[in-house]
Amino acid sequence: MRILVTGASGWIGSAAVTELLAAGHQVVGLARSDASAARIAALGADVRRGDIDDTDGLRAAAADSEGVVHLGYNHDFSRMAEAAATDRAAIEALGAGLAGTGHPLLIAAGTLGVAFGRVITESDIPDATLHPRTANATVALSLADTGVRPIVVRFAPTVHGAGDHGFISTLVQVAKTKNLSGYAGDGANRWPAVHVRDAATLIRLAVEDAPAGSVLHAAAEEGIPARRIAEAIGNGLNLPVAPIPATDLDEHFGWIGRFFAADAPASSEATRTLRGWKPTHPTLLDDLTAGHYFH
Numbered sequence: 001m002r003i004l005v006t007g008a009s010g011w012i013g014s015a016a017v018t019e020l021l022a023a024g025h026q027v028v029g030l031a032r033s034d035a036s037a038a039r040i041a042a043l044g045a046d047v048r049r050g051d052i053d054d055t056d057g058l059r060a061a062a063a064d065s066e067g068v069v070h071l072g073y074n075h076d077f078s079r080m081a082e083a084a085a086t087d088r089a090a091i092e093a094l095g096a097g098l099a100g101t102g103h104p105l106l107i108a109a110g111t112l113g114v115a116f117g118r119v120i121t122e123s124d125i126p127d128a129t130l131h132p133r134t135a136n137a138t139v140a141l142s143l144a145d146t147g148v149r150p151i152v153v154r155f156a157p158t159v160h161g162a163g164d165h166g167f168i169s170t171l172v173q174v175a176k177t178k179n180l181s182g183y184a185g186d187g188a189n190r191w192p193a194v195h196v197r198d199a200a201t202l203i204r205l206a207v208e209d210a211p212a213g214s215v216l217h218a219a220a221e222e223g224i225p226a227r228r229i230a231e232a233i234g235n236g237l238n239l240p241v242a243p244i245p246a247t248d249l250d251e252h253f254g255w256i257g258r259f260f261a262a263d264a265p266a267s268s269e270a271t272r273t274l275r276g277w278k279p280t281h282p283t284l285l286d287d288l289t290a291g292h293y294f295h
């Protein structure tokens with residue numbers, strides 16, 4: 001298939017491009033800068049210059065493809081509502097470009113925030129009032145009515161591996177700054193995780209075969225206790241590990257505190273029925289033991 005990938009220069013996008021190319025697909029990566037174009041070209045993909053703000057360009061790019069993987073996103077936390085609105089417009093434009101073709105449109109979402117304190121499944125419907133982005137998955141799924149094959153992949157909050165610049169590397173930075181690897185409460189709250197290459201495999205399988213309207217969980221591990229994560233970070237940095245009182249979470253961790261304190265496990269049982277998706281790459285704790293987060 002000729003697949004357009006937005007966010008192809010990013011963390012998950014780069015792995016997805018590599019996976020899709022290795023499976024024999026033709027990949028066109030959307031690039032908004034020379035640097036991103038060079039990163040995408042170095043992966044072996046074709047480059048299409050464009051921006052996720054440019055809906056006409058997205059529509060045309062999607063129409064030139066046989067399927068879209070939409071991973072581009074503006075993660076500026078000071079502009080969350082604006083980023084979500086841009087994402088929604090981008091999804092609608094990509095969907096318009098694919099309308100009537102039956103081609104896949106895979107969009108990214110997160111497992112975090114669907115529900116707390118219990119194991120969520122792919123059939124859980126998130127509370128759209130929690131985050132301005134949440135409703136975008138519903139918008140994507142509704143495109144099935146227009147002859148698109150929409151797929152939502154909810155990624156675990158930690159898509160880990162060498163080169164990760166997301167949640168786990170942020171926790172490592174916090175620990176370095178505070179000279180302490182902390183966790184909230186008794187540290188029993190759980191975080192799901194997936195290795196970036198297992199996530200990439202799931203993306204490929206989904207684009208190839210997932211039925212219209214699929215909601216999938218890129219969560220290789222259902223939930224790792226936060227205390228185990230903090231201990232692995234403490235070991236890696238040779239720092240003490242300690243609980244942080246609830247009243248000090250914001251001060252200690254910054255923005256990531258409220259996420260790291262959440263109990264948010266996610267099952268991928270239904271997802272694994274998709275052509276037998278079976279994660280094979282290192283677990284989060286193995287990845288933390290490997291040392292690359294601490295160089």
Ligand SMILES: NC(=O)c1ccc[n+]([C@@H]2O[C@H](COP(=O)([O-])OP(=O)(O)OC[C@H]3O[C@@H](n4cnc5c(N)ncnc54)[C@H](OP(=O)(O)O)[C@@H]3O)[C@@H](O)[C@H]2O)c1
Nearest residue numbers: 007009010011012032036051052072073108110155157159
């Ligand atoms: N990583 C995780 O743990 C995780 C967890 C849950 C959900 N997700 C979701 O999965 C998706 C991919 O995440 P990621 O970690 O791979 O993100 P990332 O590394 O931050 O990559 C973001 C990508 O979006 C592109 N982008 C941003 N603004 C753009 C614009 N205006 N025009 C064109 N491209 C633009 C970036 O291009 P440049 O190279 O030009 O900056 C980059 O390729 C996102 O939707 C993210 O929210 C990720």
